[in-house]
Amino acid sequence: MGAVREEATVRTQVRKAMKARERTNMAIFLGPTILIVSFFFVVPVIVDIAISFTDLGRELRITEITTKNYERTFTRDRQLPGVIARTAFYVGATLLIFNTTFGLLLALTTTAIPRTSGTFFRAVWLLPRMSPSVVYAILWTWSIHGGDTSLVNQFLINVFGFEEAIDLIQLEPMWVIIFANGFIGASFAMIILTSAIRSIPEHLYHAARCDGAGSLAVTWHITLMHLRWPLTYIFIWQTLSLLTSFEYILLITGGGPFRSTTVFAIFIFQRAFGSAGQYAYGAALAFFLIVPGVILALLLWRISKMGTLLQRPRIEVQ
Amino acid sequence: MATIEFKRISKKFGDETVIPDMNLKISDGEFVALLGPSGCGKSTTLFMLAGIYLPSGGELLFDDARVNEVEARDRNVGIVFQSYALYPHMTVSKNIAFPLRFQKTPESEIGRRVKEAAELVQVSELLDRRPEQLSGGQQQRVALARALVKNPALLLLDEPLSNLDATLRLAMRTEIKSLQERLRVTTVLVTHDQVEATTMADRIVCMCDGKIEQIGTPEDLYRRPASKFVAGFVGSPPINLFEGTVANGIVEFGDARLEITGDAGSSVAVGLRPEHLYFADSGIPATIVQHEPMGREILYVCETPLGLVRILETAAAASQSIGTSTHFRFETENTLAFDASSEKLIPRVRIRVPEK
Secondary structure: OHHHHHHHHHHHHHHHHHHHHHHHHHHHHHHHHHHHHHHHHHHHHHHHHHHHOEOOOOOOOOOOEOOHHHHHHHHHOOHHHHHHHHHHHHHHHHHHHHHHHHHHHHHHHHHHOOHHHHHHHHHHHHHHHHOOHHHHHHHHHHHHOOOOOOHHHHHHHHHOOOOOOOOHHHHOHHHHHHHHHHHHHHHHHHHHHHHHHHOOOHHHHHHHHHOOOOHHHHHHHHHHHHOHHHHHHHHHHHHHHHHOOOHHHHHHOOOOOOOOOOOHHHHHHHHHHOOOOOHHHHHHHHHHHHHHHHHHHHHHHHHOOHHHHOOOOOOOOO | OOOEEEEEEEEEEOOEEEEEEEEEEEOOOOEEEEEOOOOOOHHHHHHHHHOOOOOOEEEEEEOOEEOOOOOHHHOOEEEEOOOOOOOOOOOHHHHHHHHHHOOOOOHHHHHHHHHHHHHHOOOHHHOOOOHHHOOHHHHHHHHHHHHHOOOOOEEEEEOOOOOOOHHHHHHHHHHHHHHHHHHOOEEEEEEOOHHHHHHHOOEEEEEEOOEEEEEEOHHHHHHOOOEHHHHHHOOOOOOEEEEEEEEOOEEEEOOEEEEEEOOOOOEEEEEEOHHHEEEEOOOEEEEEEEEEEOOOEEEEEEEEOOEEEEEEEEOOOOOOOOOOEEEEEEOHHHOEEEEOOOOEEOOOOEEEOOOO
16 A cells, blocks of 8 residues: 555656646747747737827827827828828739749749759849848939939930939839839748749659640649748738838838828838827827737738647657 | 650760660550669659650650650650659549640540549549548559540559558559550559569569669569579569589589589579478588568578578478478579679579489
């Protein structure tokens, strides 16, 4: 009897030790992420929502708790409809032209050519992503400014015989920021899709060829069908990223000329920290960026089947 | 249906020559197996037939027409891959219909032919499923249906059975063979499994290092292997091979001596198949080291003056226990001799156990 009781005590101790270890492991592995997400996402969201219900301004004084910031966004801000339309155009065009289509083309072409040249071209397209945003923005400004000396104008005048210099920022400011952001955004899709293309079993291509498919049919039926999931992922991720894109626009056009490139993120910045200094109103506007962000993030969770990935494995590894 | 001919075909990848010089004729409706160890060039040969690889030199003829530069899609070749290579995003029925879409087959006919092909390989009830919902054997059948639906001139099978479990492999072996006999489609099978090759094919092309070692019926390869390599590769359990020196009608292997008849060189490799050896009261002394029951047969491993010898006995229970000292013999007509340097078969040379 004594031996049995002793064994039971040992078992309980072992179980307790295992529980304790599980807890420490969880703290070690998940702790840093939980801290980062809390400090840089959850806390700012709470603070933002809290501020949005106040009248916090440049004096950094709260005198009342109010909903008037939200009333203002819905009723009194005349600029807002224009900003939303511009944001939709900017996000849609950059996403469809560059961040998905052009990224896909880059991935398809750089995987179709010999490996070394493919890697070289991909590296070239990664350069803008690797350079600091200020340097990148200065390069753009230097390339397109309205003087005779800008790169674009030197080409137009010396190669294409234009009579005078053009100022792209004045003429087509929206397309300038779409191209500037798109050149960076395309490399994201390029990298993900390149690895996705590389993971398609070669036998499928051979089989399709033997089944009578030509190059276009092979690209459509084999390659693109395999890229459906990564493309959806890129689409959602890049929508999120473009909705909040900010620094290149601020550095290249500053939201102008005449607000023509003032997209939502720039608008919030200007309202909150511009000459008006309406922190509380900026916070209310930012709330409308958080909502689609959370919805899209949840959608990503759904389509990436994260739930299934996190389930316990069905096979035991001894 | 087609006749195939390789005329001095070579294949290089960069500086590496995989197939140096290949000559082979396959008749219409024939079932040929390319047999050899991995890296011997059999899959490269198959891919050249499919049009996936183009030959570096020589001429490849389908029905006497040169096809060297003809693309895979224009060759009317059906192929089944080791991994089956079913299109994962398509249902079984779409997978089978895929080759027909590129032949501009009318929609109504596609439906009919998919049904026919599915019935042929017995997957009619699986048409709406996706490949991931099928077992290995079912995927294999669908791959076969996809290869056959366009009535190919040539059917290529790239290690089609190696991903199946043993029982299923046996069943599919029989099924593929009877299907081929029924359709009389020229078929080339690539395999490293000699049992697969000997049981299914009309003729076997045994390959080693990109070269054809021997072309023949399964019986030819078993009874009259052209080289030591073929003798070692065909037959299970593998043949016993011993090298010895020849002088005055005697071949000497260290301590052991056997009689040799015929015109052999100075040194030979003697081949004795385990199934041709039997225990006797006199002959070559042997001590049993190990026995492996294989169901209907028992494989003995014996220590003899020739070295370790494998002997196969047809019996359910072991007649010899481990450690027993006994003797073994063989019939002269069942012996093979290969030239030790060229490794080729020396015809009409036989070995005999000396009578004391």
